[in-house]
Amino acid sequence: MSTLTSADRALHEFGALVGADDPIAVEGNRTRWHLGGPLDESARLVKAPTGIVDYQPSEMVVTVRAGTTVAELHETLAAAGQTSALPDRGGTVGGAVAVGENRLDRLGRGSVRDAVLQVRYVSAEGEIVTGGGPVVKNVSGFNLPKLIVGSLGTLGLIGEVVLRTNPIPPVQRWIRVERVDPRDIRDALLRPGAMLWDGTSSWALVEGHEVDVVAEVDKLATLVDIANVDGPPELPPHRWLLSPQGAAHVDTMTDGAFIASIGVGTVWAEEPPEPTEPDPVAGQIAERTKRLFDPSGRLNPGRRAGA
Amino acid sequence: MPLFRSTREPTDPLVADLTAVLDADRVRADGAQRSLAAHDASVFDGGIAGPVCFPETTEEVQAIMRIAEQHGSAVVPRGAGTGLAGGAIPLGRPVVVSTGRMNKVLSVDTNNRIAWVQPGVINLDLSKKLRPKGFHFAPDPSSQQVCTLGGNVANNSGGPHCLAYGVTDAHVVSLEVVLPDGQVAVLGGAEDETPGLDLRGAFVGSEGTLGIATKIGVRITPNAPAVRTLLLSFATVRDAAQTVSDIIAAGVVPAALEVMDQRMTVAVENYVAAGYPTDAAAVLLAEVEGLEGGVEIDAARIEELGRANSATDVRLAGSEEERAALWKGRKTAFGAVAQIAPDYYLHDTVVPRAQLADILEQIYEITDRHEVTVMNVFHAGDGNLHPLLVFDAREEGTLERVHAAGAEILRASLAAGGVLSGEHGIGVEKQAYMDELFSPADLDHQNRLRQAFDPACRANPGKVLPIGHSCADIQALREMPTGVWG
Numbered sequence: 001m002s003t004l005t006s007a008d009r010a011l012h013e014f015g016a017l018v019g020a021d022d023p024i025a026v027e028g029n030r031t032r033w034h035l036g037g038p039l040d041e042s043a044r045l046v047k048a049p050t051g052i053v054d055y056q057p058s059e060m061v062v063t064v065r066a067g068t069t070v071a072e073l074h075e076t077l078a079a080a081g082q083t084s085a086l087p088d089r090g091g092t093v094g095g096a097v098a099v100g101e102n103r104l105d106r107l108g109r110g111s112v113r114d115a116v117l118q119v120r121y122v123s124a125e126g127e128i129v130t131g132g133g134p135v136v137k138n139v140s141g142f143n144l145p146k147l148i149v150g151s152l153g154t155l156g157l158i159g160e161v162v163l164r165t166n167p168i169p170p171v172q173r174w175i176r177v178e179r180v181d182p183r184d185i186r187d188a189l190l191r192p193g194a195m196l197w198d199g200t201s202s203w204a205l206v207e208g209h210e211v212d213v214v215a216e217v218d219k220l221a222t223l224v225d226i227a228n229v230d231g232p233p234e235l236p237p238h239r240w241l242l243s244p245q246g247a248a249h250v251d252t253m254t255d256g257a258f259i260a261s262i263g264v265g266t267v268w269a270e271e272p273p274e275p276t277e278p279d280p281v282a283g284q285i286a287e288r289t290k291r292l293f294d295p296s297g298r299l300n301p302g303r304r305a306g307a
Numbered sequence: 308m309p310l311f312r313s314t315r316e317p318t319d320p321l322v323a324d325l326t327a328v329l330d331a332d333r334v335r336a337d338g339a340q341r342s343l344a345a346h347d348a349s350v351f352d353g354g355i356a357g358p359v360c361f362p363e364t365t366e367e368v369q370a371i372m373r374i375a376e377q378h379g380s381a382v383v384p385r386g387a388g389t390g391l392a393g394g395a396i397p398l399g400r401p402v403v404v405s406t407g408r409m410n411k412v413l414s415v416d417t418n419n420r421i422a423w424v425q426p427g428v429i430n431l432d433l434s435k436k437l438r439p440k441g442f443h444f445a446p447d448p449s450s451q452q453v454c455t456l457g458g459n460v461a462n463n464s465g466g467p468h469c470l471a472y473g474v475t476d477a478h479v480v481s482l483e484v485v486l487p488d489g490q491v492a493v494l495g496g497a498e499d500e501t502p503g504l505d506l507r508g509a510f511v512g513s514e515g516t517l518g519i520a521t522k523i524g525v526r527i528t529p530n531a532p533a534v535r536t537l538l539l540s541f542a543t544v545r546d547a548a549q550t551v552s553d554i555i556a557a558g559v560v561p562a563a564l565e566v567m568d569q570r571m572t573v574a575v576e577n578y579v580a581a582g583y584p585t586d587a588a589a590v591l592l593a594e595v596e597g598l599e600g601g602v603e604i605d606a607a608r609i610e611e612l613g614r615a616n617s618a619t620d621v622r623l624a625g626s627e628e629e630r631a632a633l634w635k636g637r638k639t640a641f642g643a644v645a646q647i648a649p650d651y652y653l654h655d656t657v658v659p660r661a662q663l664a665d666i667l668e669q670i671y672e673i674t675d676r677h678e679v680t681v682m683n684v685f686h687a688g689d690g691n692l693h694p695l696l697v698f699d700a701r702e703e704g705t706l707e708r709v710h711a712a713g714a715e716i717l718r719a720s721l722a723a724g725g726v727l728s729g730e731h732g733i734g735v736e737k738q739a740y741m742d743e744l745f746s747p748a749d750l751d752h753q754n755r756l757r758q759a760f761d762p763a764c765r766a767n768p769g770k771v772l773p774i775g776h777s778c779a780d781i782q783a784l785r786e787m788p789t790g791v792w793g
Contacts, residue, residue: 056659056661057556058552058553058555058556058660058661059555059659059660059661060555061659081558082558100500100505101500102499102500106499110473110477111477111499111500113505113508114473114476114477123748123752125748127748128746128748129746129748129749129752130745130746130749131749131752131753133657133725133726133744134659134724134726135657135658135659135689135690135724135725135726135729136657136689136690137465137469137474137657137686137689137690137691137729137730138657138726138728138729139462139463139474139512139728139729139730139731139732139733140726140727140728140733140737140741140744141727141733141741141744141745141750141753141771141772142509142512142513142753142756142757142771142772143463143476143508143509143511143512143513144749144752144753144756146476146505146508146509146511147504147505147506147508147509147756149505149508150500150503150504150505151504155504156752166560167558167560170558183418190529190531190532190597190598191597208597208598208601209598209600209601209604209605211600211601211603211604212597212598212599212600212601215598215599215600216598241498241499241500241501241502242498243419243496243497243498244418244419244420244497244499245416245418245419245497246497248418261499263420264499265497265498265499266498266499266500276502278502278503279492279493279494281486281490281491281492281493282492282493282494282503282506283503284490284492285486285492285506285759285760286503286504286506286759288758288759288762289504289506289755289756289759292755292756292758292759293752293755305502305503305504306501306502306503306504
């Protein structure tokens with residue numbers, strides 16, 4: 001920690017840019033800019049540093065600066081047969097972590113929350129704070145990465161993360177099945193990468209070794225008609241967060257179009273979700289957390305995680 | 308009729324208030340019970356505990372928290388007491404809240420693939436209950452026959468099969484927790500993502516310093532139809548470690564990758580005759596799970612990579628009995644050392660996988676220099692080391708040498724780019740080392756997280772964060788626990 005490496009220098013320059021005084025917000029590619037409420041006009045906009053700092057495929061971890069696009073990260077990882085849990089919607093790594101939404105193929109790639117092993121962010125006081133560690137297993141102290149994922153930049157401005165990577169399965173095959181309870185398809189597949197349902201059709205991402213994919217699809221084909229398709233369906237704009245069981249019954253909750261992630265619970269729908277009542281005591285803890293991390297309220301003013 | 312009649316001092320107003328809420332036999336203030344609660348499975352001794360309570364409901368835990376607050380007492384949650392970092396030892400005579408009577412599996416929801424449990428449910432009991440339904444709970448610490456789900460949540464416990472499935476925090480969807488002020492918060496839920504801050508994730512692994520979990524929703528994992536378990540023998544520990552790195556680099560994600568060195572396999576063979584070769588410098592226990600075709604391919608790949616690294620023997624478990632015996636050997640490893648020496652100190656650090664071979668050589672060198680016997684059995688796939696120092700504490704100066712060697716091992720792991728703990732936690736054991744991994748600003752932010760849940764620092768005070776970085780502990784901790792490294 002005594003000398004600044006070139007890797008650290010970008011982070012410290014970001015810290016200096018953020019400073020310690022005025023209202024400030026970090027801007028990625030604005031793919032989920034509306035989340036958490038409108039940003040206060042007083043906020044100065046900054047961008048996070050870019051670049052992949054370190055990648056060791058055999059460690060299955062990558063150190064990447066927050067301003068890097070998810071597309072660039074995934075291109076680098078794919079060259080070694082790997083990917084990450086971050087969704088690629090044209091946005092940045094820092095944006096995806098700050099938002100914390102999972103990929104469509106969350107069943108196969110895991111969640112963003114479980115993928116962030118270490119986070120380095122600039123605090124409201126302008127200091128570089130490191131939470132977590134750069135290895136795949138770590139219980140050394142309090143879990144700051146979990147708190148930062150999904151916090152919409154309200155507790156600290158993310159400069160760099162260490163992510164767990166995972167291997168891209170040797171074979172990935174999308175299939176579609178009509179008029180079958182999607183939960184039966186889900187139960188028939190050991191580890192689908194994704195399982196979607198629009199009320200009539202079901203889509204499954206069957207993945208793994210070719211021999212297993214063929215065996216699973218063949219077995220399913222003895223029970224139902226299967227169509228091979230290029231990929232998942234188009235997703236409606238709004239995201240509903242339901243339980244897996246709730247998502248399997250979402251057809252009773254909306255007249256609009258939807259795509260439900262079976263076994264996960266997330267639903268993409270034409271209609272916006274009903275507002276949910278957060279647990280009041282958890283809400284108090286969240287408010288205390290915000291006050292303790294950002295006493296002057298300068299970080300992403302106007303925004304609130306979960307709003 | 309209680310087995311032991313409590314001999315609490317009737318004049319103690321704290322005990323009197325607690326007894327007014329719980330039955331008399333569920334507030335134990337007798338010396339025997341308080342001494343039992345003074346220890347966990349670590350070498351640390353916190354001194355005598357305050358009254359030990361056995362609540363059965365969330366409401367009773369709330370009442371205990373409020374009474375403790377009124378009396379200015381700290382509260383220490385306690386599961387099975389299998390922790391290895393001193394996280395459950397009492398400092399400053401706190402009220403101890405045992406989860407022993409909150410031991411019910413409340414429901415198993417196969418539609419949502421979630422089991423709802425009370426915190427005192429034993430880890431293996433849950434998996435046994437799930438087995439007929441085709442599921443299991445993936446984290447499987449070596450202590451799984453006795454450790455509790457509440458303790459797993461507090462420590463973010465791991466286990467051999469967490470390589471493929473992730474440690475406890477990947478399997479906890481929801482927590483009902485009683486905060487130190489007696490309020491109940493529900494963190495997370497059956498939804499995959501919860502709007503707002505991930506307080507559930509922040510709570511898991513907080514070692515009892517944020518409150519007490521009274522109801523836990525855990526993911527249940529479908530049992531894989533096919534499994535292959537291989538035992539690879541090597542002439543050097545380095546060959547075994549290199550094989551582990553090569554397997555991960557090849558894109559194979561085994562369910563488990565465990566390494567044992569020769570001293571360990573000899574001890575295990577003498578203890579349970581699991582079928583390990585005793586002439587190999589190291590063995591690698593590798594397990595792959597999934598569908599029939601894929602596990603065949605993965606097992607063949609592991610054998611190929613092992614042979615490329617000069618494996619002297621590769622054996623595939625030919626039957627379920629043989630597989631069970633190999634795992635029994637692994638999971639009883641710590642019991643097996645009792646025949647070597649009366650005491651052991653089990654360490655827990657993590658290094659990048661590529662550093663495994665180098666760090667193991669350093670561990671042998673460090674322990675040789677301190678004249679301490681070391682045995683190694685560890686979660687190689689995660690880079691999670693468990694050097695086991697065996698000794699006889701009755702020999703003068705031994706404990707000091709054990710601690711000195713342990714400190715050097717920790718520092719060597721940090722120097723290799725690792726962390727302080729992979730699954731045992733910080734407790735009181737590694738507090739003094741936290742500022743070697745984290746900056747003052749890092750520790751300050753960890754403390755802010757702590758204070759958001761527990762502004763008065765009444766839940767398990769004096770743990771995890773080093774003195775000077777933790778929020779003002781309400782009680783002057785009367786003495787440092789014995790055995791804590793200064």
